[in-house]
Amino acid sequence: MSHPAPDDPLFCPTETALGIIGGKWKGMILWCICRKTMRFNELHRTIPNISQRMLTKQLRELEAHGIITREVFAQIPPRVEYRLSAHGQSLKPILDALENWSRSYLNAVAEADTATDDT
Amino acid sequence: MSHPAPDDPLFCPTETALGIIGGKWKGMILWCICRKTMRFNELHRTIPNISQRMLTKQLRELEAHGIITREVFAQIPPRVEYRLSAHGQSLKPILDALENWSRSYLNAVAEADTATDDT
């Protein structure tokens, strides 16, 4: 296996989590999926600027980390649904916290901008 | 200004936070700084594989986002101290949550590895 060693004095657990949820599109994908089960094209439409390639890649990474599950329905046309796994559910509080923090951060920045806006 | 528009229907606040703390070394840097004020070389020594260039760059980004403060002492030899800003302090609960989540995640993975270890 190739997981970090928790007994390493320099081991930083924060890195582990950020490595899993910190990909370029992961925040957006999780933000979608943690609200409702979604199909591939549904995600593709909801996240306009993502390429099929990147969407696939990031979904596979999240799946490999056990954060989301991928359910394939053997039918024509094909249907694949993505949802948060049990372990992924444990991320929800963190995702919510990130969202709340961002909002207050953006508010603070907006106020700072207004304060220095000397037009 | 160039901040995201919170009124955009596709605006995802999670991205904002991850964009700020999600850099390659940011987790590690914040993990260090949120514990104690640190000097540049102290960080450089604590995070062995980071280059000076990257450390500087990431510190400047965190500073630009108002997460950390940079205090320069005009003396020979120079002395520069980095610490969490007031706004950065509000990140601590999130950093702690990320850390706790990582630990339980790694535990779960370790157990899964043991369970499938058929040697």
Place this chain on the structure above:
DNA sequence: CGGCATCCTACATGATACTG
């Protein structure tokens, strides 16, 4: 000590075309 400027490479990402 705490940087910055330059150069260079590797990987992440994007665009496009094709498929079961």
Place this chain on the structure above:
DNA sequence: CAGTATCATGTAGGATGCCG
């Protein structure tokens, strides 16, 4: 519909050298 394969490219990041 939900991908894969291939090619092109931008940028993040590393190595090195110089400076106040």
